[in-house]
Amino acid sequence: MKLYDLELSGNCYKVRLFCALNQIPLEICPVDYLAGEHKSTAYLALNPLGEIPLLADDGFLIRDSQAILIYLAQKYQLIQWWPQDPKHQGLVSQWLSFAANDIARGPNDARLHDLFGIELDVASARHKARSCAKILDEHLHMHHWLVGDTPTLADIACYPYMALMHQGGVRGEAYPHLTRWMNEMKHLDGFITMPGIE
Ligand SMILES: N[C@@H](CCC(=O)N[C@@H](CS)C(=O)NCC(=O)O)C(=O)O
Incomplete structure (x- = not known):
């Protein structure tokens, strides 16, 4: 799984932290924010909002840190983090x-x-x-x-x-x-x- 990431972003950190706490392997793909890479045509094709974080899981793309957290908790059945009731x-x-x-x-x-x-x-x-x-x-x-x-x-x-x-x-x-x-x-x-x- 690839995380399009910026080290100084708290939204990206939410995903990195959750993966670290649950030993979920993550390939970090740094986005050159200062150079505006998140607004490039190539990146906008992945996330039309031009924002990070973005998670790519075997061709499945999901944006927004909150949505990514839910996706990961559900995918790995970490239901203590995402209660089902x-x-x-x-x-x-x-x-x-x-x-x-x-x-x-x-x-x-x-x-x-x-x-x-x-x-x-x-x-x-x-x-x-x-x-x-x-x-x-x-x-x-x-x-x-x-x-x-x-x-x-x-x-x-x-x-x-x-x-x-x-x-x-x-x-x-x-x-x-x-x-x-x-x-x-x-x-x-x-x-x-x-x-x-x-
Ligand atoms: N709701 C989104 C917000 C993401 C967001 O605002 N990311 C910032 C970096 S922390 C960004 O990419 N900003 C670029 C922009 O808004 O143009 C989330 O929680 O992931």
Whole structure:
């Protein structure tokens, strides 16, 4: 399986982390982001959205980090990560959506502005980042993992950009339960890191 990847991308890191935690072999195919390779005709033929990550599995192409996580969990029957009962699966999906929407427009956007110089409303992004941190902190005050008693795809999808939030000018210290959870993620067997996550 080939992952079209950028080392500095938290979305790509979600896939790399999940594969590392589950010993899923992955061929990393670095995309030259600065040169705009993800907008080249050849790449757009693979992913018309011009985004990474993209997973290629024996001719089957799938984009979007959340969708890739579900595909891998289902393919390898890692049902502890992607519970099959409706309520737990619904709750995991709820956090996958939170990662793809709220976290993307909050800590992810603030980091894009500060680290990569992308022009956007950074005050709004930081405000949304703090809101994400507060929501997660309150949830993790009452729950050890985001859903159920063990880590799931919900934790994998939400973790990277929360752990990178400081690169968008929002510190995590004010959120003790979020900090506890982020530390526990680092202690999972097989955990790998990425630049920006100490
Ligand atoms: N919802 C997608 C978002 C992917 C995404 O925005 N990727 C960024 C890199 S982290 C990208 O390729 N941006 C290029 C662009 O939007 O033009 C996911 O979760 O994978």
